[in-house]
Amino acid sequence: MINLVRNEMLKLLRKKRLYVIILIIAFLVPLFTYAQFKEIQEQREKLGNQDWRTVLQQEITDTQNRLSSSRIQDEWRKYLKIRLSQQQYYLENDIDPRAPGAPTFMRIFVENSIDLLLPLLVMVIVADLVSSEASGGTIKLLLTRPVKRWRILLSKYLAMLLSVSFIVLSVAVLSYGISGVVFGYGGWNMPLLTGFTVSGDELLTDHVHIVPQWQYILMEFGLVWYVCMIVGTLTFMLSVLLRSTAAVMGIMLASLIAGAILANMVASWESAKYFFMVNLNLTNYVSGMATPIEGMSLGFSMSVLAVWGIAGFIIAFVTFSKRDIY
Amino acid sequence: MSQVPALEVDNLTKKIKGKQIIKGVSFTLVPGEVFGFLGPNGAGKTTTIRMIVGLISPTSGTIKIGGKNVRTEFTEAMRHLGCIVENPELYPYLTGWENLEHFAKMDRSIPRSRLDEVVTLVGLTNRIHDRVSTYSLGMRQRLGIAQALLGKPKVLILDEPTNGLDPAGIREMREFIRQLAREENLSVLVSSHLLSEIQLMCDRVAIISKGAVLRTDSVQNLLAEQERVIWKAEPLPLAKQLLSEETDVTEGADGTLITLYNEPLLPDWNAKLVKRGVRVKEMRTQLPSLEDLFLEVTGGESID
Incomplete structure (x- = not known):
């Protein structure tokens, strides 16, 4: 089995997909670092010598003003209320939520890329893992070896696991390494709040506690890895089912983007919460953001994703071992 | 075997x-x-x-x-x-x-x-x-x-x-x-x-x-079954007439006659021709190509 996985990794490396992924990340991170840097600079300019507490206070007042407007939608009002109580909590406990530093950048970067950017990168690697063998005809040579079909597919699945882990790891390393040049490498121990739970339109702070940033980041990366694995498994399934890599990419892309759109407009369609793509934003549960649909929780989203992932895995293996290859 | x-x-x-x-x-x-x-x-x-x-x-x-x-x-x-x-x-x-x-x-x-x-x-x-x-x-x-x-x-x-x-x-x-x-x-x-x-x-x-x-x-077996004899003889019409009394004859493209290969009878056919004054110049057996055979077996189904 190790030999089979090695074969798959060799093919992946030779196709140069992983390099492309690293290049994309290495190109995007400086871009975002610069954007973040500009934003902080502009804020500083605006504030002059103002203390961040004053700014936070101002933000709170701002949110309150927006809340008092009668023209805003219910959903938005709910979110603002939650945000408001969160900001007040920060202020009362003397925590600067925007203190810059490479770890903070890293955290913000993964929080924002978990539902679209990272799944896209995963998709680029996984989409042609099986379909390229089918369209290139090499599957005929692969499956006429004295190796059972499920073992061949498993070796591909393991190669997928490895490369997805590699992507997550390189996002971590690159975002830390590159942004640190601008923001400095400190800030691992900055206290952050977690444990917010949302119930109705209330932000429950019963279980809120402080964790050092490194723990928080570790938690988030765990979730990011989990999401990438599920997206990888589903792409893998499509790659088994379809001969055309373009079709695999198309379907995955459509569902991921649909997820991003749906998340903004499905509040009243409750059963939409069983779609995998509405459940990708796992890090929101850690930072305490509102869920797109009521009744969603970290446990719920993870279970929904797990069910999709297991189903995809089973479908992939059953079809692959039974299918006639023409 | x-x-x-x-x-x-x-x-x-x-x-x-x-x-x-x-x-x-x-x-x-x-x-x-x-x-x-x-x-x-x-x-x-x-x-x-x-x-x-x-x-x-x-x-x-x-x-x-x-x-x-x-x-x-x-x-x-x-x-x-x-x-x-x-x-x-x-x-x-x-x-x-x-x-x-x-x-x-x-x-x-x-x-x-x-x-x-x-x-x-x-x-x-x-x-x-x-x-x-x-x-x-x-x-x-x-x-x-x-x-x-x-x-x-x-x-x-x-x-x-x-x-x-x-x-x-x-x-x-x-x-x-x-x-x-x-x-x-x-x-x-x-x-x-x-x-x-x-x-x-x-x-x-x-x-x-x-x-x-x-x-x-x-x-070999497949082809042998369909083995033919090519005759070159003068005068051609007489040779054809004599041979067709014995077996199926088709006329080849370049003034030849083609009959089935039948080992025991072949010398007799030849003797008959000679007796009647036909000058037999050439007699040779020919294996058909697999192509002929194929067309025969499949009933002329097209092949490319």
């Missing part, structure tokens, strides 16, 4: 969406023979071959490679098999050597030294470390054969092995296949729609059409 057959196909059928594609195909290959699988496109050659190599599961029937059932003892059966199904599609972004290494790693029983052996055998030593995307079709074909020979198989299956090769390449391939069968005691199953190829390469032939085997026999 007392040997254990290298490949045994028994009453193989395949139904796709209610349509019977393969209708009970049976044949056996003995060690060291080159077996031709001849049929027009769409006759079911490739489907049958794909069932033998385990890419398609048959609806019914059994396939045994070296005595191992492909369905129940897949791994053991595959160990005895090397194949190229249709084109030799290898990984273009890997070098020839890496391709071989890749496939060698999938079977633990293949020692590293075997790689050098097969590379030398197919004569690719100079270019083996170049990327496959830079190879010519002939080189890909050879690399394909190298990968098929990696596991020292008992049965080699080549689907259209001379497709896309130039005449020199075809000739080389033919000699190579014959040499493998002779020297390594390999059974080779070759499918082709090129009759001349099969005729020159194979010991035995199965003619397949519309999913069924119409005839299986040695090339």
Whole structure:
């Protein structure tokens, strides 16, 4: 089995997909670092010598003003209320939520890329893992070896696991390494709040506690890895089912983007919460953001994703071992 | 024929969406023979071959490679098999050597030294470390054969092995296949729609059409049945008239007469002609081409 996985990794490396992924990340991170840097600079300019507490206070007042407007939608009002109580909590406990530093950048970067950017990168690697063998005809040579079909597919699945882990790891390393040049490498121990739970339109702070940033980041990366694995498994399934890599990419892309759109407009369609793509934003549960649909929780989203992932895995293996290859 | 057959196909059928594609195909290959699988496109050659190599599961029937059932003892059966199904599609972004290494790693029983052996055998030593995307079709074909020979198989299956090769390449391939069968005691199953190829390469032939085997026999036997005699005689009309009293006569293109070959009666026919003053200038036997035979067996079904 190790030999089979090695074969798959060799093919992946030779196709140069992983390099492309690293290049994309290495190109995007400086871009975002610069954007973040500009934003902080502009804020500083605006504030002059103002203390961040004053700014936070101002933000709170701002949110309150927006809340008092009668023209805003219910959903938005709910979110603002939650945000408001969160900001007040920060202020009362003397925590600067925007203190810059490479770890903070890293955290913000993964929080924002978990539902679209990272799944896209995963998709680029996984989409042609099986379909390229089918369209290139090499599957005929692969499956006429004295190796059972499920073992061949498993070796591909393991190669997928490895490369997805590699992507997550390189996002971590690159975002830390590159942004640190601008923001400095400190800030691992900055206290952050977690444990917010949302119930109705209330932000429950019963279980809120402080964790050092490194723990928080570790938690988030765990979730990011989990999401990438599920997206990888589903792409893998499509790659088994379809001969055309373009079709695999198309379907995955459509569902991921649909997820991003749906998340903004499905509040009243409750059963939409069983779609995998509405459940990708796992890090929101850690930072305490509102869920797109009521009744969603970290446990719920993870279970929904797990069910999709297991189903995809089973479908992939059953079809692959039974299918006639023409 | 007392040997254990290298490949045994028994009453193989395949139904796709209610349509019977393969209708009970049976044949056996003995060690060291080159077996031709001849049929027009769409006759079911490739489907049958794909069932033998385990890419398609048959609806019914059994396939045994070296005595191992492909369905129940897949791994053991595959160990005895090397194949190229249709084109030799290898990984273009890997070098020839890496391709071989890749496939060698999938079977633990293949020692590293075997790689050098097969590379030398197919004569690719100079270019083996170049990327496959830079190879010519002939080189890909050879690399394909190298990968098929990696596991020292008992049965080699080549689907259209001379497709896309130039005449020199075809000739080389033919000699190579014959040499493998002779020297390594390999059974080779070759499918082709090129009759001349099969005729020159194979010991035995199965003619397949519309999913069924119409005839299986040695090339000699098949052809001998249809052996003819070509007559050159003067005057032609008289000769024709005399011969037609004895047997069927057709007139050849260049002033010849063609009759069936009938060994015991032939001298009598000749004597009769001579007695009546016909000058017989030439009498020779001619084997028909497999093509004639094929058209006769399949009832003139088109072949390209």
